[in-house]
Amino acid sequence: MINTRLMKNDEIEVVANFISELNRVEESHIGYCGVDPLEIAYSLKEDLTDITYENSFLIAYDDEGLIGVLGFDADLENQRAEIWGPFVKDGKWDNASCLWTSMLELLPEEIISLGMFPNKENHRVLELAENLSFNRHSDQTILxxxxxxxxxxxxxxxxxxxxxxxxxxxxxxxxxxxxxxxxxxxxxxxxxxxxxxxxxxxxxxxxxxxxxxxxxxxxxxxxxxxxxxxxxxxxxxxxxxxxxxxxxxxxxxxxxxxxxxxxxxxxxxxxxxxxxxxxxxxxxxxxxxxx
The missing domain is CATH 3.40.630.30 (Gcn5-related N-acetyltransferase (GNAT))
Incomplete structure (x- = not known):
């Protein structure tokens, strides 16, 4: 059984390690989320200021443990949010749509624009962006x-x-x-x-x-x-x-x-x-x- 809920304060380390593990692989890589667990944890605690991680990050568990993370970094002044993820374990991608639907319910009404920054090899998120009618704004080379x-x-x-x-x-x-x-x-x-x-x-x-x-x-x-x-x-x-x-x-x-x-x-x-x-x-x- 899948349990989806908001992330808690005492789960930062676990979530940061989970994101780090998946973000090191191009097939699940998201551009602005980092690969160092300490840096990721710091970003969650210190950089998400308009809407804190306790109100913007969802986690999904099953009997095997943590299987998915999805959240957003809100910029209320500019009315936009950057999407972190979805980060989902191999074999568990069917749960991404549930995470996405639940995340949308968390977005404040001020947010009118979303951004996603997946790796070109992250085909699952590329397909998700297409299915959700996102516009491909630009391609970026990382050096x-x-x-x-x-x-x-x-x-x-x-x-x-x-x-x-x-x-x-x-x-x-x-x-x-x-x-x-x-x-x-x-x-x-x-x-x-x-x-x-x-x-x-x-x-x-x-x-x-x-x-x-x-x-x-x-x-x-x-x-x-x-x-x-x-x-x-x-x-x-x-x-x-x-x-x-x-x-x-x-x-x-x-x-x-x-x-x-x-x-x-x-x-x-x-x-x-x-x-x-x-x-x-x-x-x-x-x-x-x-x-």
Whole structure:
């Protein structure tokens, strides 16, 4: 008999390990859910703030134990939710529809859009998205750079953002990434020892920036934004920015690799990352649906 109910506080470790086990396999992989159990547990406890996991994550049990997990990360301000899963054990996929129906009942009325980010090899979730009339919004290529390749990087002098260049980065960022999750001013306000902006200066002239964030307690780092003015492109500045960022990331001993997502159609960006030393590890699909 299948028992489906909301996840409880004392089940975080079990659920995090369950997600980790399935998310390491491409056939059950979901793009933004992570593979490290500690990181997954932290995300469940700390990142799900608008609707907590106790009210947004369902688990399914049978006589053999935990067989399925499905939940969502709600963004009430933007009226959308990212779907975590469904994560279902092999041979138990028939229970995914029950989990999905129960999860929909948990969605607050403010949510009008859903997003799913399965691996291209996760055929069961791809089929589920199609059956539920999700729209295939974009394909994403996931690339990774491992610490073991650090010696292959060009050694670039790190130029941290200085106050005199604040107007330059604000203008370039807001032009390059309009209406994104951080404005240029917000990036500057976020800067600390684990959030940095590095820039390239050409004869004192601002030639580009990269904004990066490290989470050394979880061995994680992310390249959030980088841009080069049109007049400075084709001069290798993007490579310098990426090399500088990677060299900084690996000053944290706990960070072993940097992983990022790029639109699969953006061949120039993928080529740039590969030129620096990133390797392609996954192909994902991003689906959205209005509800």
């Amino acid at each position: 990774s750079f491992h610490r073991s390749r650090l010696q292959e990087l060009e050694v670039e002098q790190l130029h941290e953002l200085e106050e005199e260049y604040f107007p330059d980065i604000i203008q370039l960022h807001d032009q390059s990434f309009p209406e994104t999750y951080y404005s240029g001013e917000q990036i500057i306000d976020r800067l600390n020892e684990e959030r940095k902006v590095f820039i390239v200066k050409t004869e004192g002239r601002f030639s580009g920036y990269i904004y990066v964030e490290a989470q050394p307690e979880f061995g994680e780092g992310s390249i959030e934004f980088f841009a080069v003015p049109a007049s400075e492109r084709g001069k290798g500045i993007g490579e310098k920015l990426l090399s500088a960022a990677l060299n900084w990331f690996f000053t944290f001993e706990s960070i072993q690799s940097i992983t990022l997502s790029v639109s699969s159609g953006n061949r120039d960006a993928i080529g740039l990352y590969k030129k620096v030393g990133f390797e392609q590890i996954h192909e994902l699909c991003y689906f959205t649906k209005k509800i």
